[in-house]
Amino acid sequence: MTTTANGFSTVSAESTAKSTDAMDSHAENRAPQVSIVVPTFHEAANIPTLCERLFNALAACNIDAELIVVDDNSRDGTIEAVAELALRFPIRIIVRETERGLSSAVVAGFKAARANVLVCMDADLSHPPERVPDLVKPVTQGEIDFCVGSRYVVGAGIEESWGALRVLNSNIATWLARPLTELRDPMAGFFCTTKAVFDRACEKGLTPLGYKIGLEIAVRGQVQRTREVAIQFSDRHSGTSKLGIRQQIEYLIQLAFLYAHHRPAALIFGSVIFCAILAGIAQFFV
Ligand SMILES: Nc1nc2c(ncn2[C@@H]2O[C@H](COP(=O)(O)OP(=O)(O)OP(=O)(O)O)[C@@H](O)[C@H]2O)c(=O)[nH]1
Numbered sequence: 001m002t003t004t005a006n007g008f009s010t011v012s013a014e015s016t017a018k019s020t021d022a023m024d025s026h027a028e029n030r031a032p033q034v035s036i037v038v039p040t041f042h043e044a045a046n047i048p049t050l051c052e053r054l055f056n057a058l059a060a061c062n063i064d065a066e067l068i069v070v071d072d073n074s075r076d077g078t079i080e081a082v083a084e085l086a087l088r089f090p091i092r093i094i095v096r097e098t099e100r101g102l103s104s105a106v107v108a109g110f111k112a113a114r115a116n117v118l119v120c121m122d123a124d125l126s127h128p129p130e131r132v133p134d135l136v137k138p139v140t141q142g143e144i145d146f147c148v149g150s151r152y153v154v155g156a157g158i159e160e161s162w163g164a165l166r167v168l169n170s171n172i173a174t175w176l177a178r179p180l181t182e183l184r185d186p187m188a189g190f191f192c193t194t195k196a197v198f199d200r201a202c203e204k205g206l207t208p209l210g211y212k213i214g215l216e217i218a219v220r221g222q223v224q225r226t227r228e229v230a231i232q233f234s235d236r237h238s239g240t241s242k243l244g245i246r247q248q249i250e251y252l253i254q255l256a257f258l259y260a261h262h263r264p265a266a267l268i269f270g271s272v273i274f275c276a277i278l279a280g281i282a283q284f285f286v
């Protein structure tokens with residue numbers, strides 16, 4: 001493994017040298033149509049199934065893509081799994097040794113992407129890989145510049161095992177973002193956009209904080225033409241969730257930044273209402 005000045009590592013194990021050479025020469029010739037970025041933290045068990053299903057779906061639609069895994073030094077066999085898959089598929093891995101976080105991992109992957117069309121999805125198979133072509137097609141054809149794999153449009157669904165608390169949590173988080181975007185599922189981690197939108201979002205001060213990088217890119221990148229593709233959202237295939245209270249607090253901070261920049265009046269109005277509610281509650285205790 002070699003470490004770059006950014007603190008990234010890329011796999012250079014002998015076992016992958018052959019496939020890396022093959023991919024490098026392929027890379028020199030032609031950039032892929034689509035770069036798919038998957039952030040990972042302890043997802044080794046999910047990577048092979050994800051990779052197989054994804055490239056089967058892409059091959060069926062003649063889509064030429066690369067898969068970039070951005071792993072935060074999981075040390076759980078993810079590097080080895082990718083090295084083995086790289087013998088058969090155009091997959092590579094970026095290992096970050098000094099940084100942690102889902103959103104910043106996606107940003108690192110998008111910056112390393114060779115294609116002009118970018119996809120972000122989870123590793124845990126919550127996002128059906130078979131739907132990737134449906135997200136990609138309208139973007140590659142220039143019809144839209146942001147496509148979401150949505151849980152909240154007609155025909156979509158989420159697994160029944162979601163408890164009432166998780167549904168409520170998701171609904172509140174979605175509702176809080178409503179004035180910022182027309183998307184029904186702005187919290188989705190399954191989306192497709194263009195390098196141009198991503199670059200614009202970076203220019204407008206993209207903050208890779210917390211979990212909701214899709215919302216951040218859509219709002220800062222000022223996307224105009226969006227579409228939502230219905231998906232069946234499954235529970236994670238294997239492993240455990242990394243979403244906790246810290247990520248929820250980070251989401252609120254991220255929202256405050258987005259409102260301050262794009263809807264300052266709504267931020268002031270919301271703050272006044274919030275303080276009024278707090279003052280009302282406080283009266284019961286004094
Ligand atoms: N690189 C990186 N990836 C992360 C980090 N946290 C989460 N991920 C990945 O981001 C994706 C989404 O995380 P999840 O833990 O599945 O979050 P979730 O989908 O909200 O929760 P569950 O599906 O219930 O587990 C997965 O592929 C994770 O491995 C992180 O700090 N760094």
Ligand SMILES: [Mg+2]
Nearest residue numbers: 122124126236
């Ligand atoms: Mg998940």
